[in-house]
Amino acid sequence: MDSAWVWIGIGLYFLVATCAALLSRSGTAEDMADYFLGGRRMGGFLSAMSYSATTYSAFMMIGLAGLTYAGGIGALGFELLYLCGVTLVLIFGPRFWRVGRRFGYVTPSEMIGHRYASRSAGAVAAIASFVFLLPYAAVQLTGAGYLVSGMTNGAISFTTGTAVVCFAAIVFAMVAGLRSVVWTDALQSVIMVLSATLVVIIVIHQMGGLGGFLGALEDQPGALTVPGEGYFTLSTFIALSLPWIFFSISNPQVSQRLFTPGSLKDMRRMLIGFLVFGFIYTFVSVFWGFAARVHFPDLEAADGATPALLGSGLVPTPLAIIVMIGILAACVSTIDSIMLTLSSMISRDVVGARRGLSDRIQLAAGKAVIPVVAGLAYWFAQLQLDLIAVLSVSASAGLLVMVPPIIGAFFWKRGTAWGVISSVVLAGSLVLGLEYTGTMLLGQGSGVWGLALAVLVFIGVSLATSAPAERAEEFITAARAPLRRRLVSQGR
């Protein structure tokens, strides 16, 4: 495809998204909750679209399509298991929301620090999130780089693609914090799902309708079973799926969104809107990978499936450009959310909490951290590590170590700060070690071992140390629904 088309598309996107970001800015956000949580007043539809855009990133249209290209139908099962895992929001969503309002939390690590009565526990949680989310942000830039260079046959380089997306992400995050990010997210989610669905319809039509498409797949032995041609062994399937099942509570850039809806009604809209969006988008991405597999069976890299499809004559150029914008915007929105979350954590839980700085100074520190996070992600992306899906999962595997302290916060009064600190440090180090050396202990992925060790250490160390009983009681009571609170207080 001519690179001029791609530049026009990027220019248009930047223009429209900048307008949306500026329009969303109602005065200058002066406190942390306003900047990072949209003042805890986000509506249901916007929240749903933004939650979708934050979750679904370069990973879906490039990574999941690539995974389908490489391994067949197992990719669908893995992604649908993630979607089912979002059911955790049914249990944790209202609880996060209630304690967020009651105690004024801005970040999930701040909640951990307060619940376990230890700023050190909060700081450790924030630092672990930073270590594991940075590669995930870098993966988004890598995706954008592959996309533009793949679509233009290298006329626009990988480095240029990553730089453009990095720049856009910094601009939108700086304009008005979460409020502007939510609006640009909502805009791009709608564009993304509509255009991608349209492309699938067109491509399937060109392949002789649904019957022709499914027939072509059935001609490839193993494409529609697991382990199929061998990629999706049960161990691989578990290693990929497990971190994603807990994604909605382990990844702070999405769990932080549980603090933002204006009411529980809005949270319900967010949850259901996201599930419907995710269901459609999963199918679109998997169809996409299969279409590339049928048409371009000899691609060098599986992550090239989507760029190859968009750059081919199968998709009309204007539509391909719209889809490209949708994918680039998805990369931008995910990086934006990660940058906002990490900067809020660093400024509030690491810098601010230590020195007792005022809200306004913490906010300034948070804004200053945003370009630093973006710069680090950019540097990481230039390493061009292989297979986006696998890298994303590695990052999520590391965040799995946060699951025991989060579940314990709401359901186990005996949990202690030392339990949190030791489990996050030990299990996080184990995951890093396994990922760095590429070791698969007993054929299982790093997430499986990280989670198992985190559970054991959290429980063991907590039982051996003293728990903040009063704080635990206060927190768990605040997390309960009002009716349940009344029943418990009446001793029923």
Next chain:
Amino acid sequence: MQPSVRKSAHTWLLATVPVIMLAMFVVPYTLLRTVDTWYGSALFWTLATLAVIAVNVAVSAGWSQDEAAAEPEGQLPGQGDEH
């Protein structure tokens, strides 16, 4: 429906989710391992996910009774004990 009855029904519905998700691991690797067509694992995973979405819709319906506009808001965390 009485709140306590509704809560019990919701608990049962929620309990089906881990069972369905476990089946999403086991069934495609056993019963459907050789069914190499669209109505094999793909259809199973799709129907299982739709069932889980239905549980989400049903259980979260109780959230509509808005509870907390009147809740106390924005109290900053107490100064936690330091390590």
